[in-house]
Amino acid sequence: TMAATKASKEQKYDRQLRLWGDHGQETLENAHVCLINATATGTEILKNLVLPGIGAFTIVDGHTVSGEDAGNNFFLSNNSIGRSPDKLLDNDPEFFHRFTIVIGVQLPESTCLRLGSVLWNASVPFLICKTYGLIGYMRLVVQEHTVIESHPDNALEDLRLDQPFEEFKNHTNSYDLDSMDKKDHSHTPWIIIVAKYLEKWLSEHNDQLPKNYKEKEAFRQTIREGIIKTDGGVPEDEENFEEAIKNVNTALNLTKIPSSIENLFNSEQCNSITSQSSPFWVMLRAVKEFVHDEGKGSLPVRGTIPDMIADSQKFINLQNVYREKAMQDAAAVSKHVECLLRSVGKPPESISEKDIKLFCKNASFLRVVRCRSLAEEYSVDSVNKDEIASYMDNPDSEMVFYLMLRAVDRFYQQHSRYPGVYNYQVEEDINKLKVCVNSLLQEYSLSVNIKDDYIHEFCRYGAAEPHTVSAFLGGSAAQEAIKIISHQFVPFNNTFIYNAMSQTSATFQL
Amino acid sequence: MVVDGGSGVSFEWGGRWSHIKKFLERPGPFTHPDFEPGTEGLQFLLETCKILVIGAGGLGCELLKDLALTGFRNINVVDMDTIDVSNLNRQFLFRPKDVGRPKAEVAADFINSRVPGCCVVPYPFYCVDCINLSRLFLRLEFHIIVCGLDSIVARRWMNGMLLSLLVYEDGVLDPGSIIPLIDGGTEGFKGNARVILPGMTACIDCTLELYPPQINFPMCTIASMPRLPEHCIEYVRILQWPKELPFGDGVVLDGDDPEHIQWVFQRSLERAAEFSITGVTYRLTQGVVKRIIPAVASTNAVIAAACATEVFKLATSAYIPLSNYMVFNDVDGLYTYTFEAERKENCSACRQVPQDLHFQQSSKLQEVLDFLTENASLQMKSPAITATVEGKNKTLYLQSVPSIEQRTRANLSKTLKELGLTDGQELAVADSTTPQTVMFRLCFTS
Numbered sequence: 001t002m003a004a005t006k007a008s009k010e011q012k013y014d015r016q017l018r019l020w021g022d023h024g025q026e027t028l029e030n031a032h033v034c035l036i037n038a039t040a041t042g043t044e045i046l047k048n049l050v051l052p053g054i055g056a057f058t059i060v061d062g063h064t065v066s067g068e069d070a071g072n073n074f075f076l077s078n079n080s081i082g083r084s085p086d087k088l089l090d091n092d093p094e095f096f097h098r099f100t101i102v103i104g105v106q107l108p109e110s111t112c113l114r115l116g117s118v119l120w121n122a123s124v125p126f127l128i129c130k131t132y133g134l135i136g137y138m139r140l141v142v143q144e145h146t147v148i149e150s151h152p153d154n155a156l157e158d159l160r161l162d163q164p165f166e167e168f169k170n171h172t173n174s175y176d177l178d179s180m181d182k183k184d185h186s187h188t189p190w191i192i193i194v195a196k197y198l199e200k201w202l203s204e205h206n207d208q209l210p211k212n213y214k215e216k217e218a219f220r221q222t223i224r225e226g227i228i229k230t231d232g233g234v235p236e237d238e239e240n241f242e243e244a245i246k247n248v249n250t251a252l253n254l255t256k257i258p259s260s261i262e263n264l265f266n267s268e269q270c271n272s273i274t275s276q277s278s279p280f281w282v283m284l285r286a287v288k289e290f291v292h293d294e295g296k297g298s299l300p301v302r303g304t305i306p307d308m309i310a311d312s313q314k315f316i317n318l319q320n321v322y323r324e325k326a327m328q329d330a331a332a333v334s335k336h337v338e339c340l341l342r343s344v345g346k347p348p349e350s351i352s353e354k355d356i357k358l359f360c361k362n363a364s365f366l367r368v369v370r371c372r373s374l375a376e377e378y379s380v381d382s383v384n385k386d387e388i389a390s391y392m393d394n395p396d397s398e399m400v401f402y403l404m405l406r407a408v409d410r411f412y413q414q415h416s417r418y419p420g421v422y423n424y425q426v427e428e429d430i431n432k433l434k435v436c437v438n439s440l441l442q443e444y445s446l447s448v449n450i451k452d453d454y455i456h457e458f459c460r461y462g463a464a465e466p467h468t469v470s471a472f473l474g475g476s477a478a479q480e481a482i483k484i485i486s487h488q489f490v491p492f493n494n495t496f497i498y499n500a501m502s503q504t505s506a507t508f509q510l
Numbered sequence: 511m512v513v514d515g516g517s518g519v520s521f522e523w524g525g526r527w528s529h530i531k532k533f534l535e536r537p538g539p540f541t542h543p544d545f546e547p548g549t550e551g552l553q554f555l556l557e558t559c560k561i562l563v564i565g566a567g568g569l570g571c572e573l574l575k576d577l578a579l580t581g582f583r584n585i586n587v588v589d590m591d592t593i594d595v596s597n598l599n600r601q602f603l604f605r606p607k608d609v610g611r612p613k614a615e616v617a618a619d620f621i622n623s624r625v626p627g628c629c630v631v632p633y634p635f636y637c638v639d640c641i642n643l644s645r646l647f648l649r650l651e652f653h654i655i656v657c658g659l660d661s662i663v664a665r666r667w668m669n670g671m672l673l674s675l676l677v678y679e680d681g682v683l684d685p686g687s688i689i690p691l692i693d694g695g696t697e698g699f700k701g702n703a704r705v706i707l708p709g710m711t712a713c714i715d716c717t718l719e720l721y722p723p724q725i726n727f728p729m730c731t732i733a734s735m736p737r738l739p740e741h742c743i744e745y746v747r748i749l750q751w752p753k754e755l756p757f758g759d760g761v762v763l764d765g766d767d768p769e770h771i772q773w774v775f776q777r778s779l780e781r782a783a784e785f786s787i788t789g790v791t792y793r794l795t796q797g798v799v800k801r802i803i804p805a806v807a808s809t810n811a812v813i814a815a816a817c818a819t820e821v822f823k824l825a826t827s828a829y830i831p832l833s834n835y836m837v838f839n840d841v842d843g844l845y846t847y848t849f850e851a852e853r854k855e856n857c858s859a860c861r862q863v864p865q866d867l868h869f870q871q872s873s874k875l876q877e878v879l880d881f882l883t884e885n886a887s888l889q890m891k892s893p894a895i896t897a898t899v900e901g902k903n904k905t906l907y908l909q910s911v912p913s914i915e916q917r918t919r920a921n922l923s924k925t926l927k928e929l930g931l932t933d934g935q936e937l938a939v940a941d942s943t944t945p946q947t948v949m950f951r952l953c954f955t956s
């Protein structure tokens with residue numbers, strides 16, 4: 001039955017639903033992933049997408065299974081289309097338009113560039129993965145990827161103590177710390193305490209907030225003096241006051257729109273809303289308008305407060321003040337959304353209240369990831385020389401592996417094989433590979449030094465795809481794909497290198 | 511090229527190990543100084559090397575696959591758990607039909623069928639059977655241990671076990687007695703992999719501060735001033751259930767029983783309504799009661815792969831192993847940080863020297879007990895303290911056996927002087943966090 005299936009899915013996916021929620025899960029179940037090449041790396045990526053419940057997958061692979069494949073590949077799947085990606089690009093490039101994301105594994109440079117171009121023009125995200133010896137490589141190619149729920153690890157609270165809103169002021173006015181009995185006094189939320197003492201400070205300091213360490217310390221002292229004392233003058237144990245003192249530093253953070261959000265406000269997509277604009281940009285524009293209007297220069301209030309020592313009623317009442325303000329602000333943003341939608345001829349219900357509330361709650365954490373195209377990365381005119389050269393100041397930086405992978409691709413183009421595949425080739429290929437390295441550096445006018453050891457090592461690898469490195473990349477790539485599909489958490493931008501020799505990694509923007 | 515596996519059944523085929531061979535048969539510029547290219551490396555993996563995998567869950571399943579496809583054939587796996595539906599989103603060796611069966615057995619079956627020649631032997635201990643595990647260690651002589659555990663206590667215990675096997679001759683560690691321990695851990699999108707050479711490099715206890723103790727909500731919050739939905743759930747779990755015993759006398763709350771959770775959920779909603787608290791859901795209830803840690807396939811795949819790579823390096827000397835701790839986080843892009851954790855000077859687990867305990871003569875035994883449990887570097891669970899007093903071995907306090915607990919409870923409120931303890935005296939402490947007794951030396955302060 002439908003209900004039984006839903007219940008068993010809730011059970012099965014419980015551990016991951018706690019990370020991306022039911023709505024995130026839904027995006028996975030509606031997604032159709034294309035995997036090109038069911039090598040060890042490819043099938044590991046696929047496994048890590050099938051397990052969390054990806055809706056559908058298509059494998060494009062023109063190779064037949066060899067003894068080598070059966071050695072490092074846990075799955076020899078049979079859902080594959082037995083054509084090579086190059087043939088598809090020749091005959092039916094629009095084949096790739098139907099996918100939520102295309103993941104290309106162990107693809108030569110030429111195929112990547114062709115496919116990259118098709119997918120870029122069709123706005124289909126493209127994730128390139130390669131395991132080469134003990135090196136893992138990933139490249140994300142997506143024009144524009146918006147994230148509302150980035151789930152930041154360490155987010156600052158949105159308390160507005162530096163610019164208290166009307167309802168909050170009214171709420172703090174309802175407290176008279178001096179006339180409270182001890183129990184109430186010790187169970188007043190620290191936010192109220194800081195607000196009260198701040199009010200006093202402002203009236204005594206010409207409306208100037210405590211700015212430097214000395215002033216903040218003095219401010220903390222005023223709070224400390226507010227702790228109830230016994231008849232003998234010994235301060236009582238008031239944990240809520242201790243909390244207030246401890247939180248002064250962050251509480252006094254100025255309410256500010258993060259520069260990343262300001263940048264988004266200034267972007268083209270935000271300023272020209274059309275009927276083609278995605279809900280993200282429409283809502284962002286609405287928030288921008290809110291900021292200039294009802295928000296009086298600030299984003300909509302987030303509406304959450306951290307837990308703190310307080311009795312239930314005081315805490316809940318305070319929490320409700322923030323929640324109601326957040327709802328109010330979201331409603332105001334909603335009105336702007338409606339106007340915008342109407343102005344481009346779309347029904348006002350096309351963006352739900354729920355989505356607008358979620359957007360407002362995450363207004364400080366919005367992220368937009370824009371990766372350069374492969375063409376831009378590879379073109380002599382737009383190659384990111386600075387990034388490459390500056391990392392190569394350290395000749396053992398992970399950047400050297402990026403250059404070696406490019407060189408190896410060059411070798412493949414010239415010799416129709418990878419270096420050092422057979423034992424007898426290892427020695428003689430070192431010089432051939434070195435020629436490729438030099439021609440690569442010359443073509444891009446890169447005056448960097450690549451140690452001979454790395455050239456030797458890459459011949460030694462013989463294009464091996466050892467299982468443990470494939471598995472590491474399999475996990476990494478699958479999660480990046482999930483981020484793209486679910487629009488939750490933030491994908492990397494745009495080149496990732498994993499070095500299994502040293503268990504280190506790096507991300508470059510190329 | 512077909513190699514006879516010895517039993518008459520051939521399970522080799524051309525090219526099977528060609529990926530691995532490139533790292534074992536070819537010299538290279540980054541290999542370990544001890545590395546010698548040749549065919550012996552692969553032979554060792556296939557025929558001799560013995561690996562013990564602890565845990566057949568999220569990390570364990572991945573580890574078994576990774577090791578099997580890297581050429582390891584003699585693998586033992588320990589896990590005391592049975593398969594649950596909620597495992598199926600990542601523990602890919604299990605299918606819905608396996609729910610209820612022991613993880614170690616099902617995992618071993620799957621790998622053995624799937625990877626010809628691989629021989630995984632399961633040890634599905636149905637309870638925490640420490641004695642059997644010790645026998646296993648001593649008898650089977652593992653080359654490398656890999657842990658994919660979900661508890662710090664178990665890790666520390668394993669750590670202590672390997673430390674107890676170390677042989678010192680005239681104070682010098684015999685390297686032959688070192689069994690490397692590779693430890694992996696994951697939590698949501700975060701994970702870590704570390705290489706421990708017991709007696710030589712930082713052990714689990716050396717870096718105990720990296721695992722801060724789990725903070726429980728204060729009782730007064732739970733009992734009389736809840737603010738969060740979690741407080742309401744804890745109230746029902748800790749206070750209401752023992753009082754009402756809804757499923758009968760002596761029936762303990764079982765987080766895996768949906769009926770129990772449903773009952774807690776309903777009562778929690780009532781409690782929350784009393785205080786106008788919103789947010790109690792079934793999912794949250796279950797999460798709080800079972801202390802659920804979110805988990806996905808991808809993080810486990812990454813960490814297990816890193817661990818398996820290290821097993822390969824250690825077994826073959828193909829490369830210098832990770833030295834010695836890697837942290838991974840893919841919430842925002844992909845982030846790794848690799849560093850060398852240092853051995854602690856006075857680590858209670860891996861240093862041979864008794865740790866000093868500083869107390870006054872007038873301090874009560876309870877204070878010593880509190881120190882042992884609360885100190886961030888010790889984090890003991892329920893330490894049992896014995897000492898030699900006037901030539902006789904005396905149990906000062908032991909919690910785990912009710913009769914002895916009753917007998918020794920009075921000692922907790924006695925001072926160290928009253929108990930007959932002297933300055934410089936050694937105290938022997940036993941605890942579930944370590945298989946060995948930990949020696950302390952009492953130092954009286956004035």
